[in-house]
Amino acid sequence: MAGFFKEPTLRNEQVLGLKYTGREDFEASLEFFRSLPMEERLYLRRNVTKREIVEERIGEIERGLATGIVAVAGERIVGDALLFVMPHGCSRRTGEVRLLVHPDYRGLGLGTILARELFILAVRKDLKKLESCVMETQVGAKRMLERLGFVQEGILEGFVNDLKGREHNLILMGMKL
Amino acid sequence: MYEYSETVSLKDGSQVTVRDTTIDDLDKSFDFFQAMSDEERQYLRIDVCNKEIVRDRYHQIELGKAIRLIAECHGQLVGEATLETMRYGWLRKSGEVRLLILPALCDLGLERLMAREIFLLGARLGLNNLIARVMDMQQKTYAILSDLHFKHAATQKDHACDADGKMHDVHLLTFSLKEMWRKMEDAIGEADTSPLDTYY
Numbered sequence: 001m002a003g004f005f006k007e008p009t010l011r012n013e014q015v016l017g018l019k020y021t022g023r024e025d026f027e028a029s030l031e032f033f034r035s036l037p038m039e040e041r042l043y044l045r046r047n048v049t050k051r052e053i054v055e056e057r058i059g060e061i062e063r064g065l066a067t068g069i070v071a072v073a074g075e076r077i078v079g080d081a082l083l084f085v086m087p088h089g090c091s092r093r094t095g096e097v098r099l100l101v102h103p104d105y106r107g108l109g110l111g112t113i114l115a116r117e118l119f120i121l122a123v124r125k126d127l128k129k130l131e132s133c134v135m136e137t138q139v140g141a142k143r144m145l146e147r148l149g150f151v152q153e154g155i156l157e158g159f160v161n162d163l164k165g166r167e168h169n170l171i172l173m174g175m176k177l
Numbered sequence: 178m179y180e181y182s183e184t185v186s187l188k189d190g191s192q193v194t195v196r197d198t199t200i201d202d203l204d205k206s207f208d209f210f211q212a213m214s215d216e217e218r219q220y221l222r223i224d225v226c227n228k229e230i231v232r233d234r235y236h237q238i239e240l241g242k243a244i245r246l247i248a249e250c251h252g253q254l255v256g257e258a259t260l261e262t263m264r265y266g267w268l269r270k271s272g273e274v275r276l277l278i279l280p281a282l283c284d285l286g287l288e289r290l291m292a293r294e295i296f297l298l299g300a301r302l303g304l305n306n307l308i309a310r311v312m313d314m315q316q317k318t319y320a321i322l323s324d325l326h327f328k329h330a331a332t333q334k335d336h337a338c339d340a341d342g343k344m345h346d347v348h349l350l351t352f353s354l355k356e357m358w359r360k361m362e363d364a365i366g367e368a369d370t371s372p373l374d375t376y377y
Binding site: 043044045046047050053086087088089090091092093094128129131135153154155156157158159160161162167168170172174176 | 219220221222223224230265266267268269270271305306308312330331332333334335336337338339342344345349351353355
């Protein structure tokens with residue numbers, strides 16, 4: 001895939017490409033989400049292993065509601081980051097971040113690289129705050145957000161259901177820019 | 178589509194019809210938003226001065242992502258209550274309550290009435306949880322939701338931006354419908370073993 005805006009080097013010396021997500025990434029995105037282990041897919045906010053959900057995501061990007069960044073190794077997407085911002089209204093200065101790194105590429109600094117790019121995007125968009133939310137069981141994701149400077153703002157008890165229908169608490173996190 | 182239409186009286190005796198909405202209400206809806214002051218519009222998440230965006234709200238209803246009740250008085254739209262739901266994903270058993278009422282009618286009880294109706298709608302849909310987001314200046318809305326036993330669950334500090342660019346906290350109020358049903362079932366269960374059962 002062409003059109004990388006950055007080519008960062010991971011801790012294992014591997015060089016990846018970063019590009020903004022577009023319609024052309026549909027199939028590779030679907031493959032990325034479907035390649036995640038089942039136990040991780042259970043906890044995803046949306047069932048992004050379904051074509052219509054990935055279509056919804058791409059649609060949100062095309063409508064300007066979100067900006068996506070994918071990390072590419074060869075032809076394969078190995079990391080996905082999304083910054084949601086409502087273009088109008090009272091939430092227009094607050095962005096929501098979502099970040100996912102394939103298990104094969106964890107511990108190599110890719111999460112931090114993607115998060116940094118989201119921060120740069122957020123600053124360029126003149127945002128005042130970033131928010132994110134994780135299930136209470138997603139301990140690793142919460143730890144990563146905390147390392148990036150997010151703090152816990154609240155817990156919504158029993159508010160979310162995983163793919164198996166089990167209830168979980170939702171942790172709200174935020175960070176002022 | 179939830180089929181609903183009821184005419185109610187407000188505190189001053191004026192009659193308001195509360196019903197579900199269709200794309201045929203687009204012009205009324207647009208007029209409703211144009212009649213709002215800039216201060217009132219600052220609580221909204223979308224650009225309601227753009228008719229295509231207002232039209233898209235009806236598309237969200239068709240997609241099953243929202244159910245909306247409107248209040249009409251003398252043929253004009255004076256308020257709406259929306260329950261936003263997700264068909265998929267981890268929030269599929271939760272709904273977000275959104276209320277938009279012309280301020281003059283809030284004092285006549287319309288906001289409380291609409292809040293109650295959308296709450297009952299959430300209950301009928303079998304949702305587990307309801308959530309409402311209230312900016313720190315929306316004390317009346319906060320009070321109405323508290324009266325409906327919504328509880329303060331979290332505060333997202335400096336989440337919302339007003340028309341002047343000033344940041345405000347947003348309070349998240351939640352209601353557990355699942356917990357409500359469980360308590361009711363427990364109460365009914367206790368009633369089933371009351372002394373009356375042994376009368377016969």
